[in-house]
Amino acid sequence: MSAGALVAADGLAAGYGGPPVLQGVTFAVKAGERVAVLGPNGGGKTTLFRTLLGELRPSAGTVVRPPRIGVVPQTERSRLDFPVSALDVALMGTLSTLPWWRQPGRADRRRARRALADVGLADRMHRTFGDLSGGQRQRVLVARALVQDAPVLLLDESYVGLDAPSVDLLDELLATLTAQGRALLIATHDVDQARGWERVLCLNRRQVAFGAPADVLTRATLEATYGGEIVELPGERCVLPPHHHDHA
Template identity: 40%
Template sequence: MHASPLTISNMSVAYQKKPVLRDVSFEVPEGKLIGIVGPNGAGKSTLIKAALGLIPRLYGEVSIYGKPYAEQRKLVGYVPQRESVDWDFPTNALDVVMMGRYGHLGWIKRPGAAEKRLAMECLAKVGMADFADRQISQLSGGQQQRIFLARALAQDAKLYFMDEPFVGVDAATEKAIITLLNELKTQGKTVLVVHHDLATVKEYFDWVMLLNVQLVDFGPTEQTFTPQKLQETYGGRLTMLDRESKSAMIVNGR
């Protein structure tokens, strides 16, 4: 039987003894765009970081295509939150994208002409080919996000984790990102996206995960993204979901 791109069983994470994720279990279907939504402090970023082994788990198992992450690293691409990156690091856009190839090269071998050509292709895909030599500190927020997407593309992964890729980007970048995500899906890749804009969930994602420390629900967007289940996820903080205009308003949260 074909192993799922990502299976998480009974995962719990705590910061200073406070549970941030409690007993989360799910299995991700292949070739889907999956949105992870929930209020601030729901554990959305924590879920990704714990799955990637970037933060410790209290307990729980994570498997990527049926094996531990350590054995499947090459199959996984990760786009972190933009604010978690040191943008003053003295490097240019092309070098950042080429870092995506290190998993394939190993640390000893230097990237050569083939890697550079691939990195340029990835930059072109996100509309950033003209910025290859630009220092990353000189790029706008939207441009920085595109560079990170290009780096993830260069990894040529099968499973992608993206932590709030749409935050702080302009409309053109948002459109470029979703076009790219759909292209990855067309290639049979699986993409999990931490997302905060409820108004675009139905438009963007095939499946959605509703998370608030515990897993509220996970499944096809049409069945899962309902006013009742959103109320369950956000509690009293969700004050309005207008289905006609697809707009959602959250108070006391983002």
């Protein structure tokens, strides 16, 4: 199943030392695919990402991954009190590619500036990170991930708390990154958004489904993923109630 995949899992189980919190995960993602990773709070989305990153060792199964994976973590949004600029944050992305004895140099700064320009923030480079809007901060974090030049990007609930214009900008950016041949896994609580992407992975402590949105986003699958939390809209579309998420 993983032939030609940039990132894949087969029979993956993971956890934190006790019984696995996530199991039975089998998927393969190719270049040019956006994957919506859906699941309730505690469903295992972040645990999957940490396992793909190599932070957690699988307790069963295998992972196929490239040497470098970029990540926009879920927890970063709370750390807004560092007096660092957008450029400083983007530069942090170069650290993981440098040998331990080297400081970022001029070429690294150039890469960081280019990445900020690529996410549409060339004119915000010297602003303090914490003073940027939520959407701008997410794009700085995407820039930081881009600096690592990774073919696979993991975005852990990057859309939470963004206003509509910021959502559109991030959508556009992710479409561009996908068109460039990257694979993106995006943890989200927005079922409607998932319909527009190439693949959907549903997790609820185990894998409920993986496949094309039209096959996966059925009422039965969404019920198995979210329990009773889904709402039916006219036209047989299922969505989550807007108050569902509370992380911001």
